[in-house]
Amino acid sequence: MIKLNNIRKTYINGSDTLVVFENLCLTVEDGEMVAITGRSGCGKTTLLNIMGLIDSPESGAYFLNGNNVTALSEKEKANKRNKEIGFVVQDYALIDYYRVIDNVALPLVYSDVGRKEREERALKALELLGIEDKQKCFPPMLSGGQKQRVSIARAIINNPRILLADEPTGALDKKTGMAVIHYLRKINEIYKTTVVIVTHNQELANMCNRSIIFEETLKLRDKK
Amino acid sequence: MIMKKILKQQLVFAVDDTKRNVLSLLFEFVELFIIGILLCNSITIICSSARALEMAANIPADKMLRMVDNSSGEEFERFINDNRNMEKIEIIDHLLDSSLVERIVVDNGMSCTLDDGNDPIDILRINSNAINLYNIEFEDAPIDIAIFDFECNRRRIPVWLGASFKKYYRIGDVIDDDSNCFVVKGFIKRNAYYIDPFQSKSAVYLDKCFIAPEKWEGDELIECSSRIFNTYLICENKNDISKNLGKKIEQILGFAKLSDVSFQIEKCRINITEEILTLGMLYSVVVMFVIIGLLSRLYLFVNTHKKEFAIHVLVGASNKDIIIRIAEKYFTMIVVSALFVKFFISDNVSWCIYVTIEIVVFTLIILKSTKLFLGSNSSAIIKEA
Ligand SMILES: Nc1ncnc2c1ncn2[C@@H]1O[C@H](COP(=O)(O)OP(=O)(O)O)[C@@H](O)[C@H]1O
Ligand SMILES: [Mg+2]
Numbered sequence: 357m358i359k360l361n362n363i364r365k366t367y368i369n370g371s372d373t374l375v376v377f378e379n380l381c382l383t384v385e386d387g388e389m390v391a392i393t394g395r396s397g398c399g400k401t402t403l404l405n406i407m408g409l410i411d412s413p414e415s416g417a418y419f420l421n422g423n424n425v426t427a428l429s430e431k432e433k434a435n436k437r438n439k440e441i442g443f444v445v446q447d448y449a450l451i452d453y454y455r456v457i458d459n460v461a462l463p464l465v466y467s468d469v470g471r472k473e474r475e476e477r478a479l480k481a482l483e484l485l486g487i488e489d490k491q492k493c494f495p496p497m498l499s500g501g502q503k504q505r506v507s508i509a510r511a512i513i514n515n516p517r518i519l520l521a522d523e524p525t526g527a528l529d530k531k532t533g534m535a536v537i538h539y540l541r542k543i544n545e546i547y548k549t550t551v552v553i554v555t556h557n558q559e560l561a562n563m564c565n566r567s568i569i570f571e572e573t574l575k576l577r578d579k580k
Numbered sequence: 581m582i583m584k585k586i587l588k589q590q591l592v593f594a595v596d597d598t599k600r601n602v603l604s605l606l607f608e609f610v611e612l613f614i615i616g617i618l619l620c621n622s623i624t625i626i627c628s629s630a631r632a633l634e635m636a637a638n639i640p641a642d643k644m645l646r647m648v649d650n651s652s653g654e655e656f657e658r659f660i661n662d663n664r665n666m667e668k669i670e671i672i673d674h675l676l677d678s679s680l681v682e683r684i685v686v687d688n689g690m691s692c693t694l695d696d697g698n699d700p701i702d703i704l705r706i707n708s709n710a711i712n713l714y715n716i717e718f719e720d721a722p723i724d725i726a727i728f729d730f731e732c733n734r735r736r737i738p739v740w741l742g743a744s745f746k747k748y749y750r751i752g753d754v755i756d757d758d759s760n761c762f763v764v765k766g767f768i769k770r771n772a773y774y775i776d777p778f779q780s781k782s783a784v785y786l787d788k789c790f791i792a793p794e795k796w797e798g799d800e801l802i803e804c805s806s807r808i809f810n811t812y813l814i815c816e817n818k819n820d821i822s823k824n825l826g827k828k829i830e831q832i833l834g835f836a837k838l839s840d841v842s843f844q845i846e847k848c849r850i851n852i853t854e855e856i857l858t859l860g861m862l863y864s865v866v867v868m869f870v871i872i873g874l875l876s877r878l879y880l881f882v883n884t885h886k887k888e889f890a891i892h893v894l895v896g897a898s899n900k901d902i903i904i905r906i907a908e909k910y911f912t913m914i915v916v917s918a919l920f921v922k923f924f925i926s927d928n929v930s931w932c933i934y935v936t937i938e939i940v941v942f943t944l945i946i947l948k949s950t951k952l953f954l955g956s957n958s959s960a961i962i963k964e965a
Contacts, residue, residue, distance in 0.1 A: 410893070410894065430898055430899055430900075431898045431900065433898075434893070434896055434897060434898035434899075434901075435896065435898075437893075437894065437895065437896050438895060438896020439896070443894055443895070449887075449890075449891050449894060450891075451887065451888050451891055453600055462891070462892065462895050463895040463896050465589060466589075466892075466895065466896035466897055466901070467896070468585070510895065514896075
C-alpha cells in the first residue's frame, strides 16, 4: 500500500522555485493497478520517483506498506527499493555490457542471494515474460519490446509488492506497448502486485482498474 | 562483517569491469608507472642537486687558490717526458704540502677497465682534506681517513666504490686491472659528489667512480704532475700566498701558476641553481600530470559508468556501495602502480612522495564521487547518462 499525505515537492533553480505539487494526497491500495496520466512536465515522474524512494519530498509523509518511510536513512531506502519496489522506466535502464540474465539478477546481488539461485530466479522471471531464449544476449541485441520485458523481469525478480512503471510504453510502437501492458496486468493478476503506471496513452490508462489525472491545479482527479 | 560482504560484492563487479576493459586499464597502469618513475627520478635528482648547491655555497671560494697549468700542450708533453723534471715536481709537491695552507687533491687522471667492452671507471685519487671539504661519507663502518694521505702499495691499492657497484662487489674483493691491483675497502654513500669548477660545470657524482688515496708507490712523473695540477689550496690570506708561494712555484716551473677560483665557483653555483630550477619545473609538470591524470581518469571512469551505477542504485545499491566500488578500483590501481614503481626506484623518499601524492589524489577522488552520488538522485543520473 502506498499512502502519500500532504506531499510538497519543489525544485530550486538558482533564484526560481518551482513548486511541482503541494498538499498532494494519494492512496494506492494493495493489489490495485493504477494509471497516472497528465500533460508532460506536470510532475508525474517526480511523483513516481518519490514513491520509488529515489527522490524525497520537501514536506509531507509517505507510508509504504504501512511504514512511514519519509525519514529513512539512505541505506534503509536502498534496502526498501531493493525488496519492496520494482521500477520500470521508459528507456529500460539496462546495462548494455551485462548479459540479459545478469541485468535481471542484479537486484538479487543486493539481497545477498548466491550466484546459482540468482540465475535460477532470473531465468524464471525471463520465462514469465517469454524471453528466456535471450538470457545470454546483451541488451543492444534486443528490440525495444524485448528490452522492456527484460526490465520488467528485473523489476519483479525480488517479488516486490509494488511495481512502478514510468512511461513503460513511451518508446514502443502501439502493438509492442500493448504487449508490455499485458505483461504488467499479468503480474498484477498472478502476484497481486500493486502496479502504478505513468503514461501518456489514454488507451493504456483505460486498461487499468483506476486512473488518476494530473491537472494544472496541482490537484489529482481520481477516476475509479 | 557487513562491510566485508559489501567489499566482496563490489569487488566482483570491479573484476568483471576489469575483464571488460583490460586494454584501457593497462594503459592507465603504464601511464601511472611512467609518471611515477619520472617523478621519483626528478625528486631524487633535485634533492641531490639541492645538497650540491648547499655545498657549493659552503665552499670557501674566497679562500681558495688553484694550481693551473699555463703551458702549451707541447711544452707540458716535453716536460713530463723528461725524467729529470721529477726533482722540480717533488719540490713543488713539498711546497704545496706546507703547513700554511690546506691542500685539496681530487685527481681524476686515472681510470681502470674491468672487463672488455665496459666503459673505463674513473679512479679519483684524493686526500683526506678533500673528503672533509666535500663531506664524502662512507657506508657501514667509520673509517680513518688519514689512510688517504699515505702512499699506498701498488699491488694492493685500497679503493672505495661508488654506490652503484654495491650490487657487484663485497668488501675484501680484489679487482685486477692490467697494471694495478685494487682491494675493495668499502662503499661511498649514494649521491656523494665533489665540485671541480675546472672539470665540470656542476657537481660530479661519485656513484660510478672509485676513490683511492692520492699517492701510489712508484708514481711516475706524469702521475705526480697530475696530482699537482689537480690541487686546490685553502688559505686565510689568499693574496699573500698567491704572491709568495705562487712566485716560488713559477720560478721552479715557468708554466705553473696559482690562480684565483672564486669566479669559477660562483659560475658553478649558478649552473647548479639553474639545474635545480629546470628540474623543479619538470618535477612540477610531472606532479601536475599525476593529479590531472588521476582526476581526469575519475571523470572518465565515473562518466562511462554513471548509468551502470545509477541502475545499481535504482535496484537497491546504496551510495556507499558505489563509492566502495570506485574506491576499490582506484585502490588497486594505486597499489599496483606503486609496487611497480618501487621495483625500479630504490630511493625511498621520492617513492614515498609519489605514493603520498597518489593517496591525496585518491582521497580527493573519493570525496568528489561521494559528493556526486550523495548530491543527486539516481533518476537524474539515469536521465543524464
Ligand atoms: N531535477 C530537476 N530540477 C529542476 N526541475 C526539474 C527537475 N526534474 C523535473 N523538473 C521540473 O519539474 C516538473 C515536473 O517534471 P516531471 O516530473 O519530469 O514531469 P513529467 O514526468 O510529468 O513530464 C517539470 O516542469 C520539470 O521541468
Ligand atoms: Mg516523465
